[in-house]
Structures are given as C-alpha cells and as structure tokens.
Amino acid sequence: MVAGNPTARQSRRALLRFLLGSPLFLAARPVRALEDLLAAAAECAPGLADAVEVIASPADAINVFDFRAAAEERLSPAHWAFLATGVDHEVGLRANRAGFARFGLRPRRLVDVRDLDTRTEILGTKLACPIALAPAGGQRAFHPQGEVAVARAAKARDHLMILSTGSHQPLHDVVEARGAPIWFQLYTPGAWPITRWQLRRAEEAGCPVVVLTVDLPGFGSQDRLRRFRGPGNPFRSRDDPACYACHGSTRRVAQGLRLMTSLGLDPLELASDAFTLDWDYVDRIRDATSMKLVLKGILTHEDARLCVEHGVDGLVVSNHGARQMDNALSTVEVLPGIVRAVDGRIPILIDGGFRRGTDFFTALALGASAVCVGRPYLWGLSAFGQEGVEAVLALLRTELETVMRHMGTRDRTSITAAHVQALAPGLLPIP
Template identity: 35%
Template sequence: MQPTGVGRAVQAAIYSAGAYGHRPRVPVEPAALYAAARRRMSRQAWAYVAGSAGMQRTDEANQAAFQRYPIVPRMLRDVRERSLEVTLFGYDLRAPVLFAPVGVLEMAHRDAERAVATAARALRLPMVLSTQGSVPMEETAQALGANPMWFQLYWSNSDDLAASLVRRAEASGAQAIVVTLDTHVLGWRTKDLDLGYLPFAQGQGIAQYLSDPVFLDLVRARVDRRAAGSDDLDAPATPAQRPTPAAIRTLVSISRHYPGSLRDNLRSPLPRAAVETFLDVFPSPGLTWDDLAKLRDWTRLPIVLKGIQSVEDAETALDHGVDGIVVSNHGGRQVDGAVASLDALNAVAPAVGGRVPVLFDSGIRGGADIFTALALGASAVLIGRPWLYGLAIDGASGAQAVMERLVAELDLTMALCGIASVEQVTRDCLASDTLISAER
C-alpha cells in the first residue's frame, strides 16, 4: 500500500495559489461550478445537459438520497498510508472512479471527447466513450493512448450497425462494452421540449454513426430509394415555405458534421438523409434479454449492463451471464418519479452479493458521495455532469480539475473516517437504522 497524498496535494495546490491571489478557474463548490458552466453554455446546451425528465423529481431524488445514509467517522486509526486502487475485469485502476459516457460533448466544448481524453489520460482514470459521441471512437482512442477505455452502446434497431460499433470499439482497444438499457425510448424532457431542441436533429452527437461503414450504407440506400421514388419520406408533409433562419442554421450544422466539405454537403442529399436515418435507427424499443446472446457472438469483451434499478432485473442479468451491472437511472433523464439510484443500489448490491462488479451513477456531486456509494456496495462509480461542467468552463483542464477534486475528496473522506483502502469502505461506515432513528 502506497501513500496517496492526493487529497492533501490537491488542497495544498489550491491554497498555495490562493496565497498569491489566484483562485481556482473552475469553482470547487458544486453550486458555483454549475452556475459558472451555465454562463458558458448556450440555453439549448444547458437545458439538454442539466435537464431531466418531467418535473425533475428523479434528479432531485438522486441527490437527496445521500442524506439518508449518513457517514460515521471512526477515530484513532492509522491512515498515513491509503490506497484508492481497485481492480475491474482484470485491470488495476488508480481509483474507483470513471468518466461516465456523456453524449454530444461538442455542446460543452469544441474539443469534445478529445479534451476529455486528455483529462482522463492525465489522471489515469478510465473513460467510457458514448455512442452519441461528437468524435469518432478511433480518434478518441488515439488521444487516450494506453489509458483505460470502455465503450457504451446504444443498441439501435439495426443489429448490423450495433455489431459494427461493438467491433470497432474492440478494435480500438476498449476493455468493456457497456450497454445502456434505459433509453429504448427517449424520456419526456420538458426543458428540451420547450425549446424544441434535439441536438441529433442538428447533426450533433452522431460522429460514431457518420464514421461507421454500415450506417453510411444505410444512408446511401435511403438516398437511392428516394431517387427511385420508392421512399415515401420524399413527399413533403407541408407545402413548401420560405426557409427560416433556424432552418438554414440547421442545414449548415448538418452539412458541417457530415464527412466531406461543407460546400459539397450543402448541395448533397446525404447529410439530411443521415440525420433521418439516425432518427430511424435510434432507439430500439424491441430489445429483450434474449438479444444479449447476439452481443456475446459479437465480442469477447466483458459485457456490462447500465440502467439496472431493480433486484429482479439484476438477477435476470446474472442469469444471462453478464459480467457487470451499473445501477443507474440515467441521472433522472428518463423516468420522472423513479426510484433514487442510491436507494436502488442499496437493494441491488446485496442481492448480487459480489458475483459481478456493481457500478453506480446518478446523483454524485462530491467525493463523500462516492464514499457512500462504495459503502453501499458499489465497486466503482461513474461521474457525468460534474466533469462536463468543468469541460464547459475550461476544456480539458476543467474536466481534469473536477475529477481530480472528486478523487481528492474521496481520499480525505476515507482518511477522516479511519479507512485506509477502498475494500474497507463497507456498510459499517454508515449509520445504522437504529442510530439514525435515535438522532432524529
């Protein structure tokens, strides 16, 4: 076991800079972080990233749940040497923290996944690439180098396309495939609906598709059908009208994202057909547990299911031989009024009983939250919105700063609780129901 020192080191760097009049460019306090990011992002981007489903109740529940599991610090324990290291699927990780898959990163920063790869590589933390990425996975993998990388799959209604994405990810060096289960239809996201905004309709966040040979074949086939008069989508739904400025901006955005020159794409039917094709193939509400057998045929990598929220689904996942699960409600973005992710973890982790790694996301805002999730049985956690806000404020440096501080606070929380290693973070670190009732 080696001294980490990460918590004190991060603190010392901030305080030392402060002595010379330099405050953090990226705020440390969560509310200040979010406010600073909101000022840097467009109204549409902020609504898409920060918004959740319906009345936002699940997002609120995710954060409130941490108050139900108080930490009980223990004293007079030797914590001079601490280790945050964990092992997942045979790989040693510096800390039980991963960059969660987040789509359409170009809305936060023009460097998108390239910037996040720089941050992940600097911190030696795994990055989970999103199917809805703004940069082709091969480019992101190159930027990551030897750094750990997983790939998150949105399973489209084209198995050929899904298989192609998985095989590309494996060829790019992915160490696991994370299948998101909870987005087989898009949630009722009121903030986006009020703005009439879906980034994919602008050609944003579909770089994995636009770099995929199977998808591009689907696009060309669509254009060919239209040219032959056999595609009913060729008929306009309304009489031709004078283009609005918004329509022109959308056309330019779509054309910029499609491979090739902007000038040629503005004259080509392919860019618009690509967006239409994407909207046709994503998502796929017809998937069932039996489809997992196909994925086993497509890859030798560990298969992790993301979006598990019930003990019954966790047991079914194990029956189908998955290698890991992520307890998640998609940050509250899919079902309004759903169970808080932490409460789901509290039920699911004991039921799994260590048979496979149980990861966690949704609601984490600080290092103490990570500690609580670990205590409730998580093997590691995935972080999304916080580092994305750092990315919006200061690019790669901002994303790195946020994640570095989360790890630092986890380290200090462990030290203050008398814990020397992640494996010692157990339910005994949390207040019992009896103690909670007595305090109330």
C-alpha cells in the same frame, strides 16, 4: 438545478450578497422576511456552500458546483438545457441528490491513514481511483474539443473513461488521446448488422469492455430542453443559423444514411426495429464479442439477478441521470437491494447525482465497485475545457480521499457496509 438567464441570476446573487452582508439590514428585518430571503438565496445558488460569484478560473473552484454556474454562464441556453435537464418535472433529478440524505456515515477513529490507496480493479481494468467518467453523447455542444479534451483530462488525472456511442469525436481519436483502453458505451437499434459492426469497431479500437445502455426504450420528455425547440417540431431550433453552425444536422443525417446503405440496411426498416432490445439480444451480444459486457441502467434487484443469470460481466445502477424517465427512487437508494441480489458475483458500478466525497464513499460502503459521474465533468468541460475536467476530477478525488481519512479507511477493501447506516426518509435537505 435552476435554469434561467445567467445575467439575471448574477444580479440576484449580487443583490442578495449585498443584503446578507449588511448588519443594518439584517437587524431591521423581521425573522419571517429573513427566512424568505434565505430561501431566495438558496434558489439562486442551491446550498449554503455554493459560490456567490461565478468562478473565472478552475483554480478558484471550492467544489464542483462552482463549475455548474460557470458552465451555465458560458453555454448557450439550449446547450445548457441539454446538459442540465431531467424529464417532466425533474423529480428524479432532485431525488438522485436527496437519496444521499437517507444514509449516514459511521467513522472509525484512531486509524493511521497517512498512506491512502484509492486503487482498484474492475473487469481487468486497473483504476487509480474508483471514480469514472460516465458516457455522455455530443460533447462538442460543450466545448470545441469535446470528448478529446475529456480523454486528455482522464489521462492527466488517470481516470477510467466510458465513451458514448453518441460521441462527437471519432472513437480512435479519443482512444489515442486517453492513451489507455477506454470502455465503449453502446446504443444499438436492435438491428444485428449494425450491432455487429459497432462491436467490431470497439474491439478493433482496443476497448476491453462494452457497456450496453438498456434504459432507453423510448425518449422521456425533456421539457426544459424542448422549450428551446418549436411546438410539435423537435428539430426546429436546429434550423436556426446559430444552432446549425454546431449541429450541421443535415450533413450528419446524410452520413448516417450513407453508412446504413453501405451496410445493406434499409433505414425505414431500421426505424421500426428500434427499441426492441430484450434479454435474447443481450445473450446474442455476449456471445458475439470478446469484450466484457456490462449493462447500464439497472434499477431493480430482479433485473440485477437476470444480469447474473445471463452471464453479463457487470452492471451500472443508473437512471440515466434522471434524463429519460422521472421517478422518485434515487440510484443510491436502490443500490443496497441490488448488492444483495448480486451477492458479489459481478461488479456493480453506479451513477446519478454523485457530487461530493461523502456520496462516493456511501456508494462504495454500500457495495459499489466504482462510481461514475456525468454532469460534473461536463460542467468543467463547458466552462474551461480539458483544464476544467481535470479540476473537477481533482476536486472529487481529493474529497473522497478526505472522507476516507475521516472514516479511518486506508484503501478500497477497508471500506465496508459497517461504515454506513440507513436513516429515516426525508431528514435532511441536500444541495
């Protein structure tokens, strides 16, 4: 992903468009310079299928990357960085995309694929399509209606939504807007009274599944985001009038402190309880709730096996969109090992870098039950609100359906490991 001043990016794009469209220019350039030019074009708009113009309406989008440019243009630089950032030098962010080049697809021909069926069921939740909305906190940073706009889009397009603990909008409002059960993602400080209160709240709201995020035992260095904050003071920018208008940070902190006190908790003690989650705590959550329990953030076959041993109902293979730790393994690359370890005993979901129909198909063929997307629907939300999210979901689903047709697979059950082949590393660049 390329951060930067949208206006500068647009002028670079306009210049490149002009130069690339000029036969005289191309004829006069030596090959080496042309290669440099194409490399520069790729840097402005990674991938040759990317738009040169920033789209003005969701209907203009050819693929979901079009929403990325539109989101970057509309968001403040700090909010864009919050959305786009990885950690450290963002190797993991690129790896999540590059991982798909490690797999090729094996299409079967001459199958009647007129009547396509993308329905599936996971843990008692019926899905019209195995593409779900990953939990993402703080969505009013992207659009004033935040999570409610996303829920309305999920309703309109009939997709499963997983709501973050860090939702800007109240859980009940989001459930109402979705008009069907949503899954609740849980961040918990490892302090039982708070965890119990969070579980009760989700149960009362009718959530059938709680998704416990287990990949956050500390915050990674989101360097790109931190550039917008002062050295040594991670909250400095929130004191800026422009940031304060959205964050109202003091008010939210005061609300949090009031909640803790009303629950008889000492905020200072709680701070030292943070990051103490372990398997005993998972057992405790599993025993205390009527909701199904899914762990999000599993990356190894060892932990996948432990999920099964601890009676967890499902898992999400995830590296948090490479936002917390920088590592070179993409989620799709670790998926086969995890599928082998789980051996069909619990459903496996996956996220991290899924952007195209072929990406979804690859994960389904490797054994995932469903795939979650994060940034793409947030790009849509940032650029066009509910309409943008709907358009992103429609594009992703259409692409998956197209690939299913090409692959000769009519429904979820006909997508199998025989449709995918592992390739040697590093063969193809991928946007």
